[in-house]
Amino acid sequence: MSVKARDSIQLIGTNGETRSGLFVGTEATGNAGNLNIETGQLTVRDGAQVSSASTSKESTGEGGSIIVKTRELNVLNNADISVSSQGTNKAGDLDITAGSIKLDNQGKLIGQANSGDGGNITLNLQDLLLLRRNSEISTSAGTSGAGGNGGNITINVPDGFIVAVPSEDSDISANAFTGRGGRVDITAKGIFGIQPRSNPTSLSDITASSQFGVNGTVEINTPDVDPNSGLVNLPAVPVDTQVAQTCTAGSTVAKSSFTITGRGGLPPNPRTEPLTPDAVQLDWVTLNSKGENRVSTNSNQVNSSSPAPIVEAQGWVKNAKGEVVLTADAPKALPHNSWVTPASCY
Secondary structure: OEEEEEEEEEEEOEEOOEEOEEEEEEOOOOOOOOEEEEEEEEEEEOOOEEEEEEOOOOOOOOOOOEEEEEEEEEEEOOOEEEEEEOOOOOOOOEEEEEEEEEEEOOOEEEEEEOOOOOOOEEEEEEEEEEEEOOOEEEOOEOOOOOOOOOOOEEEEEEEEEEEEOHHHOOEEEOOEOOOOOOEEEEEEEEEEOOEEOOOOOOOOEEEOOEOOOOOOEEEEEOOOOOOOOOOOOOOOOOOOOOOOOOOOOOOOOOOOOOOOOHHHOOOOOOOOOOOOOOOOOOOOOOOOOOOOOOOOOOOOOOOOOOOOOOOOOOEEEEOOOOOEEEEOOOOOOOOOOOOOOOOOOO
């Protein structure tokens, strides 16, 4: 069966005990068919399911495979995508190609068999695999206490990351009961919050164990990049740097200086940078109120040293040295009696 949608497919909720979803299966000797899904975004949530299964305990057929191609896959709130076998034969395989996968609140990708071998799960991703709140990727086998080997899990995120929360018990497992544990191969740029362990714990684990058989293997490939390589500790004590004391030999002008602040760096600029709690605080500076040469700012005060206006000379006089001096005031001539005796005519 094939289902294609350009934008999105959403499978949501349950109706009583009936789960909404997409299903293929078998109850007899024949194998279940395959289910192909291709869409921009696939969301399975609130108890919904995508399943290809051998659904009867008496069935001898294999469960079918599920192939998903999508940009974004979300499996949320007790929903799952599963290939399983309730009978004696192998479960089918789950093959997902996506940009990212988010499993949250018991979201599951399952390749499980009761007594046969667990199905294989292959995830080819571009960016991210996120596991939250008891989510699970599992290819467990022999869940009814019978034989069967754990399936294999292959996760390829060469340019992305696998992220989980350690305390939320989200697991990647290829476990078995009496058979051999499966194989887990992971390639990613970084893995955070989940780590390999020999047996399942209450933390977020990657396991390939067998309760009464032989444990499987877990192999993780990440780039050999140490973020701490090439780093050195800065000295706590400034080095002794020698600086020339003058620009010209014997001169006391234009002396140079060099300041080392150690680890503190340069002080912040109060105009363009916010002050930090480590910034040095300076007190206000008070100017001397008894300073000399104070200048009055009274605009009504008249300057007594203004020059006298130029007046046109009105006369001249001789000074004590006999020099002629022009003067603005005309000299006043004093009247005097004439020394000439006027003639009398009788």
